[in-house]
Amino acid sequence: TPVMQQFFEMKARQPDALIFFRMGDFYELFFDDAIRAAAALGISQTFRGTHNSQPIPMAGVPQHAAEAYLSKLIRLGFKVAVCEQMEDPAEAKKRGSKSIVRRDIVRVVTPGTLTEDGLLDARGANRLAAVAVRAGQAAVASVELSTGEVEVFSVSKDGVAAILAALAPSETLVADRLLSDDQLSQTLKICGGLVQPMPSALSEPQASEARVKRLYGVDTLDGFGGLSPAEIGALGLIAAHLEMTQAGRLPALRAPRRAADADVMAIDPATRGSLEIDRTQTGDRNGSLLAAIDRTVTAGGARLLASRLARPLLDPAAIDQRLDAVEWFVEHRALRERVREVLKGSGDMARALSRLALGRGGPRDLGCIRDTLKIGETLAAMVAGSGDALSSPPFELEHAFRALTPDLHEGLGGFLAALEAGLGPDLPALARDGGFVASGVREELDEARTLRDDSRKVIIALEAQLIAESGVPLKIRHNGVLGYFVEATAGKADPLFQPPLNATFIHRQTLANQVRFTTVELADLDARIAQAGERVLAMEIAAFETWR
Structure with missing residues (x-):
């Protein structure tokens, strides 16, 4: 079917990710994605339709609860591509009865790229790291996407373990060719977090430099200091990963803060574990040095204290x-x-x-x-x-x-x-829920809200105005065919057909005992009332985008 073709297109773009395919109020998963997700989440897995004469496995989660399911999948090491409906189904129908809703991947969720409060530990950092080696010199880059903090460390290959242990990244990017290095491969295993192999070409200095420039919107990297080829390679891996996972949206990142071996104390993973600086040897925060001294009252303060404690100054x-x-x-x-x-x-x-x-x-x-x-x-x-x-x-x-x-x-x-x-x-x-722009900010917004919320009062006021101007007892009524209209009894309606009132009152319909009219002002009001809700939301979203 066209919908399945759409799914296959998305799956081809992200073959190693679970596709959360939006269909109405649910995210659906199909084929092997459904089987794996159902087993991981403990949800029902059913079948719908056939493909190559075989039933199609299917599972789904409600859109309103998707964050909780995403959190569990990410903690279990899955990568999830979120495929959203990019238009209202009514818009798709305008193109023809067989047209389907446009969908696209709006982000790829991985452990190191989380930004939602519900998926993050408020008092702990969630870092994405990358390791690159060039001419025997190593570099580790780190980004906290949820805060925009970027760091890059120029270290020896032996120093990579200490830096990764201090950063404790949720996800580490590494050029696939480096995984054949036994020392580095063992370091990545010890330091924990998801290890994400990347094509080695993505860490090449020239291509990496171009991606980092795009990420920061600059023409040169000179303003970041004399970055080494290894540092550029590590930052380039992060830039490539963000381009892929954020579907073209550029995060607000600070300039990279550079550090060298001599700036902070290097503590190897074994020593760090024995000292129980931020985690006990069983992996718990409670019982660690950090838990014992943390009296911070803000989430940002808690993260800063943990960072300073993990990397003592020299x-x-x-x-x-x-x-x-x-x-x-x-x-x-x-x-x-x-x-x-x-x-x-x-x-x-x-x-x-x-x-x-x-x-x-x-x-x-x-x-x-x-x-x-x-x-x-x-x-x-x-x-x-x-x-x-x-x-x-x-x-x-x-x-x-x-x-x-x-x-x-x-x-x-x-x-x-x-x-x-x-x-x-x-x-x-x-923003789509509306109601967040204060009254008095925009006159046209207040007018639209008045129409939306107090339309009956507006109609009564116009009715009184028309009675005063015409001297004819009349009512403004509404039905699904004519919308709003002016109604007068047949015996009282004659003046409305005569000059000068016939210039204001436009005849619409004559019934046995009533005559119905409209006016230019009423027709305009009818249209504005019908559109008021949409206009209010559109203006509020426009205000939100201006502030954003």
Whole structure:
């Protein structure tokens, strides 16, 4: 059938992934995908239709619960390609009764490319790493797609294990030719996470450089420092993987932060396991050093603490900067306690930004950005007004508080003001649910909402106006054939046929006891009421896209 042809086309594009094929309110899986998914998820597997005279295995999950099923499949090591309906079924029918809905793969979900809150540990990083080796020199690149953080490490081949153990990536990309290296292959097994072999050509410096430029939208990589061929190769593997999994949507990534062997302490996997820094030897967080000292009140703070603990600094100057910040807060206990209380109300802005950049965010993410920017503004004002001129914040804190002040960043203050004025109090998760733009932002939106929600009041007002202008007792009524119309009794309708009223009242229908008319204003109102709901949603989505 045409639908099965569509499925085969998607499967050919992603042969090693399970295809979540959207059909109405369900994601369906077919053939071997259905058998594997049904066994993994514990759902029913049935048969529908035949292919090559054999029944077609089939399984499905409801769209509204798909995230939970995706999470389980990803944890089990599956890769899932999400194939969505790209148009309304009504649009497909306009092309002919046998036309099918257009579908396309909108993303490929792998362990290292998750961005949804429901699929992530809020207090833990979810990194995608890549390893490349060029002329005996190794490099490890890492991206946290949910926050946009990118790091690249230039190390010896012997140093790869320590870096991967510190990063603890959910997924590691490696050129397939490197898997024949016994030392590196063993390192990848020890460090855990899904190992994803990639064609070796994708890590070649020239092709990698072109992909990294596309990823960042730049003409040259000079602004990132003198990246080595191995570093470019590792970043190129990540760029290739993101191009494939994100279906052309570019994530909002920070410039790569470079580090070398001498910047952080190298702790090999065995030693790290014995120290139980962030996991006990049984793999639990509880009982680890991190669990014992973590008193952070935000998800982002928890992830930063875990990252700093996993990779201790070696540079004395950088260590002193951190200790100065700690000492300042120790000395300002009352302010520290107020800062912690304010921070409890902040959201995970980094992950909200990433979802918005990838087209997976919604009004609730914009609300998170609005509220967290306001909290940052409050924090900066609290420190500025602490009244201790002799003990100003040290460099690391001063830099942080400046970053938290919207007016110090071009355009950010105006953006915050637009969100404060434009977003309503009740924000849905998805823009298509509507109702998130505040009243008074756009006059035409308010008018359309009034038509949609108070159409009866508008009709009554127009009815009173027409009675006053004509002097004829009449009613505005509605049916499925004529829509809205003006109705007068046969005995009272004569003036409406005579000048000057006949220029306003247009005859539509004569019945035994009633005569029906319309007016230009009523016909326009009828059309606007019918379209008001669609117009409201279209205008709200347009506002969302402008802010996004």
